[in-house]
Amino acid sequence: MDNIDRDILRELQKDGRLTIQELAGRVGLTSSPCMRRVRQLEQDGVIEGYRAVVNPAAVGRGFEVLVSVERDTRSVAEFEAALLTIPEVVEAYRLMGSPGCLLRVAVADLAAYEKLWTEKLTALPGATAVNSQIIMKPIKQPGGLPVDR
Amino acid sequence: MDNIDRDILRELQKDGRLTIQELAGRVGLTSSPCMRRVRQLEQDGVIEGYRAVVNPAAVGRGFEVLVSVERDTRSVAEFEAALLTIPEVVEAYRLMGSPGCLLRVAVADLAAYEKLWTEKLTALPGATAVNSQIIMKPIKQPGGLPVDR
DNA sequence: TCTGAAATTCATTCCTT
DNA sequence: AAGGAATGAATTTCAGA
Numbered sequence: 500m501d502n503i504d505r506d507i508l509r510e511l512q513k514d515g516r517l518t519i520q521e522l523a524g525r526v527g528l529t530s531s532p533c534m535r536r537v538r539q540l541e542q543d544g545v546i547e548g549y550r551a552v553v554n555p556a557a558v559g560r561g562f563e564v565l566v567s568v569e570r571d572t573r574s575v576a577e578f579e580a581a582l583l584t585i586p587e588v589v590e591a592y593r594l595m596g597s598p599g600c601l602l603r604v605a606v607a608d609l610a611a612y613e614k615l616w617t618e619k620l621t622a623l624p625g626a627t628a629v630n631s632q633i634i635m636k637p638i639k640q641p642g643g644l645p646v647d648r
Numbered sequence: 649m650d651n652i653d654r655d656i657l658r659e660l661q662k663d664g665r666l667t668i669q670e671l672a673g674r675v676g677l678t679s680s681p682c683m684r685r686v687r688q689l690e691q692d693g694v695i696e697g698y699r700a701v702v703n704p705a706a707v708g709r710g711f712e713v714l715v716s717v718e719r720d721t722r723s724v725a726e727f728e729a730a731l732l733t734i735p736e737v738v739e740a741y742r743l744m745g746s747p748g749c750l751l752r753v754a755v756a757d758l759a760a761y762e763k764l765w766t767e768k769l770t771a772l773p774g775a776t777a778v779n780s781q782i783i784m785k786p787i788k789q790p791g792g793l794p795v796d797r
Numbered sequence: 798t799c800t801g802a803a804a805t806t807c808a809t810t811c812c813t814t
Numbered sequence: 815a816a817g818g819a820a821t822g823a824a825t826t827t828c829a830g831a
Contacts, residue, residue, distance in 0.1 A: 511700035
């Protein structure tokens with residue numbers, strides 16, 4: 500991977516629907532080599548995919564909560580499999596040390612969160628503590644990774 | 649916004665580079681009304697943008713850390729502005745209660761993190777405590793919001 | 798690996814229902 | 815609002831440097 504590839508990654512992280520021609524212009528190539536590079540990056544798994552970024556409030560997911568979950572050491576796989584089945588859990592990390600796990604949850608409002616907490620989160624297999632932190636405001640949105648030249 | 653719009657959002661979150669024709673087929677429309685809807689969703693800010701999802705390890709950002717930062721109540725704006733200038737901070741939230749703020753940081757390795765911690769994170773204006781948690785493994789990646797029909 | 802041109806597919810507009 | 819046809823762009827392939 501050379502600097503042009505990194506330029507491509509930077510541009511496509513900013514706008515994933517750039518046309519190959521426009522992208523080619525920005526990185527100083529014509530469209531055929533540019534397309535070959537993009538396809539190669541996709542094939543190599545450097546570009547994992549493309550997605551539309553949706554406004555949470557516009558789809559009734561304007562209330563976001565960070566949830567730290569402490570759990571016993573048995574049934575890690577079962578615990579994580581359970582997480583994957585809860586669509587409101589939009590992001591989840593296994594951590595070293597405690598808490599063992601951190602989730603980002605997106606729901607409509609506090610009432611919806613209360614329901615999720617009661618019915619799903621506290622019922623996670625092996626969970627011993629569930630601690631919720633309301634997100635007041637996203638300061639920086641998930642998405643682009645910095646790509647150094 | 650009706651069910652077709654929600655279908656469109658669901659599909660474009662899975663694959664942001666779908667052609668209008670392919671998308672139209674999946675949601676049961678022909679391409680002209682489908683394109684009108686997509687443009688409308690973009691204009692209304694429901695679709696905030698499109699981006700390529702890049703493999704962190706492939707661009708030297710395979711070491712990720714969750715950082716909770718406690719800070720004094722002065723200079724909130726200054727603190728958050730400082731966060732925006734640190735490219736390694738790929739995600740940041742202002743929280744209610746403590747910790748006041750949570751960051752996700754992406755760097756190459758532990759040594760790079762140690763340097764960032766020393767030079768940038770502990771130097772954040774108003775920060776009174778910086779607590780780091782290494783991410784062992786992402787269980788669920790950030791990206792798609794659930795869109796109910 | 799790039800360029801440039803040719804063939805194909807797609808996006809977009811306009812008009813009708 | 816949606817469908818269908820027409821046009822202009824973009825993607826994609828391929829031969830040659």
